[in-house]
Amino acid sequence: MWQEQLLAWYNQEKRDLPWRRNIDPYHVWISEIMLQQTRVEAVIDYYHRWLAHFPSIEALANADEMEVLKCWEGLGYYNRARNIHKSAKYCVNHYNGELPKSYEELLELPGIGSYTAAAISSICHNEKQSAVDGNVLRVYSRLFMLDEDISKQKTKDYVKKQLDTLIPDASGDFNQAMMELGACVCIGNGASRCNICPISDACLSYQKGKIYEYPVKGKKKERRIEHRNVYIVKCNSRYLIRKRDSKGLLANLYEFYNEVGNDWISGQNIISNEYAQSYVHVFSHIEWHMQVYVVELQHPCDGLWVSKEELSMYPIASAFDSCRQYVI
Ligand code: SF4
Numbered sequence: 001m002w003q004e005q006l007l008a009w010y011n012q013e014k015r016d017l018p019w020r021r022n023i024d025p026y027h028v029w030i031s032e033i034m035l036q037q038t039r040v041e042a043v044i045d046y047y048h049r050w051l052a053h054f055p056s057i058e059a060l061a062n063a064d065e066m067e068v069l070k071c072w073e074g075l076g077y078y079n080r081a082r083n084i085h086k087s088a089k090y091c092v093n094h095y096n097g098e099l100p101k102s103y104e105e106l107l108e109l110p111g112i113g114s115y116t117a118a119a120i121s122s123i124c125h126n127e128k129q130s131a132v133d134g135n136v137l138r139v140y141s142r143l144f145m146l147d148e149d150i151s152k153q154k155t156k157d158y159v160k161k162q163l164d165t166l167i168p169d170a171s172g173d174f175n176q177a178m179m180e181l182g183a184c185v186c187i188g189n190g191a192s193r194c195n196i197c198p199i200s201d202a203c204l205s206y207q208k209g210k211i212y213e214y215p216v217k218g219k220k221k222e223r224r225i226e227h228r229n230v231y232i233v234k235c236n237s238r239y240l241i242r243k244r245d246s247k248g249l250l251a252n253l254y255e256f257y258n259e260v261g262n263d264w265i266s267g268q269n270i271i272s273n274e275y276a277q278s279y280v281h282v283f284s285h286i287e288w289h290m291q292v293y294v295v296e297l298q299h300p301c302d303g304l305w306v307s308k309e310e311l312s313m314y315p316i317a318s319a320f321d322s323c324r325q326y327v328i
Contacts, residue, residue, distance in 0.1 A: 002202035003168045009198035010177030018047060025099045025124040026057050032119045033080050033111065046075055058097040061088040069253060069315035076318055078253060083111025103129045114160065123172035130163035131175040132156055135182025141215035142186060142205040149218040224286045230258040231265060232276070232326040235297040238305040239327055241314065249283070253317040271296040276326055281319040288319060294326050
């Protein structure tokens with residue numbers, strides 16, 4: 001059976017990752033959310049820092065949102081951090097500061113979808129729920145030559161249903177083994193290492209020499225491009241920043257002044273305005289093409305002015321990382 005071969009391989013070869021050392025539902029939850037769309041190597045530092053700051057769900061629930069966003073700063077997709085925070089409060093109010101155990105109860109928490117609920121309930125409580133992420137979809141598609149578009153929700157639902165019938169009793173290890181295989185062996189973009197794959201005997205696309213035809217993916221939507229001017233505004237060794245809206249893209253994070261036109265700058269008492277650099281910041285659905293200017297004002301205008309030291313206390317959206325070098 002390919003499931004047994006996969007489990008045997010996983011037990012031998014699995015990477016030694018901090019959240020695998022001591023299975024704690026809170027730790028597994030944080031690592032699973034951090035790992036979505038982020039590489040393992042990048043997550044490890046954030047993971048340790050997070051647990052040092054918020055050692056328990058209760059500590060997290062009692063924290064201020066700004067502290068939570070600051071700890072997430074640089075990981076992107078900040079809604080993930082906001083939802084973890086909301087869920088922690090929910091757990092304190094409804095589950096005595098613990099995460100609920102079952103897949104169905106976990107699904108009720110903000111930011112926990114089918115994948116995360118299945119990962120936590122299987123890894124921590126051995127519930128037989130398959131966790132289907134991008135890695136697992138790729139492995140499954142190749143293993144069974146699935147001719148459906150894996151970006152569609154109905155395909156993801158179908159794969160979960162099929163894997164739920166195939167998952168062995170060691171469900172947590174099986175889910176992690178599928179993800180590990182997808183991350184380290186059955187890699188995307190033409191880099192698959194089928195020669196060392198523990199389940200190549202069972203893999204239909206490998207047996208038929210068609211692995212590069214899978215997974216089937218529909219065309220991605222094109223990203224909208226926005227040209228923005230960014231102003232690093234200084235006056236008397238202080239810098240002007242602002243908080244973004246509480247709704248929408250990068251909600252509640254801080255940023256340097258920026259806009260699509262140049263209305264803001266034209267109303268200011270400027271001493272100097274120098275072009276500094278251009279760069280592109282890519283979100284999933286939009287690209288910001290940034291033109292950065294360093295602007296010095298004669299008198300401070302209304303707004304939040306901070307020193308270089310104070311700036312480091314605010315959660316600044318990572319779209320503005322390149323601008324920090326001009327704060328000197
Ligand atoms: S044989 Fe190749 S394509 Fe098939 S599951 Fe293994 S790595 Fe993926």
